[in-house]
Amino acid sequence: MNPTSPIRKIYQGIADRRQMFRLFDRHAQRPDRFEDDAGPLYAGEWFEIGRAEHDHMLEILPPLWMRGDMFAMREFLTDSITSVFFALTINGRIRYFHGYCDLFDRGSPERMRDAIVERETWPVKAMTHEECLEHIWSSTHDDYRGYAGERWLPEHRGKRTVLVYGRGRTELKLLDRLSDEEIAAKLPVHLRHLPLKTAA
Known part of the structure; x- marks a missing residue:
């Protein structure tokens, strides 16, 4: 590729x-x-x-x-x-x-x-940080994901966004800017505690 x-x-x-x-x-x-x-x-x-x-x-x-x-x-x-x-x-x-x-x-x-x-065939069941983000994008309903538009800074336009819930409000965030806590909250329970593997 x-x-x-x-x-x-x-x-x-x-x-x-x-x-x-x-x-x-x-x-x-x-x-x-x-x-x-x-x-x-x-x-x-x-x-x-x-x-x-x-x-x-x-x-x-x-x-x-x-x-x-x-x-x-x-x-x-x-x-x-x-x-x-x-x-x-x-x-x-x-x-x-x-x-x-x-x-x-x-x-x-x-x-x-x-x-x-x-x-x-990894010897330990794990996910990379990138795989966590891709799974979140893949499993999020279309109504709750999208792409940064005109209201975003020019350097962010066209990047992927997801709706995040927290502290009593919702916020649209760039997918690649999610915190570890936000990633964990968006992953299914059975994936939240898998160790992170550094991509080769």
Whole structure:
């Protein structure tokens, strides 16, 4: 992937079908949606799905290609980015994943596969700070997330925002400016006490 599109996990847990379709287009509210190049937003994003969701997507259309443990969707999200679905054996169990790969970037599906396996075989269950923020963005309802607009300083416009509740009032904050306490409050209970892992 190019430097602006790192391979990154965007949702913790296994997405059901409703959540999977939400995650497919989690940047739908971005400004200038039909005028900008969305490639860097999506390229490199991945999350886990169930077998039923994996098989459902395989049956929708004939794949663009199939290679052992992966297949690519025939319909592209952008000029060169499409969905790639994986069935990977991790710690002796088959698990299923979706990722957005830039097919103009040779080897991107293989790099995605390797990154997923590496991430999912961490010896300790943990999350990086970036994964916490991505999970919050992915799981927040559209009504409570958005993008900084005209009332923000020019350097913040277009950045992601979320609604935060605290001290008897609500406040719109930049996603990347959430405090540790605000992050913990927005994560599901079962994720709040996972140790933070420093990204490699």
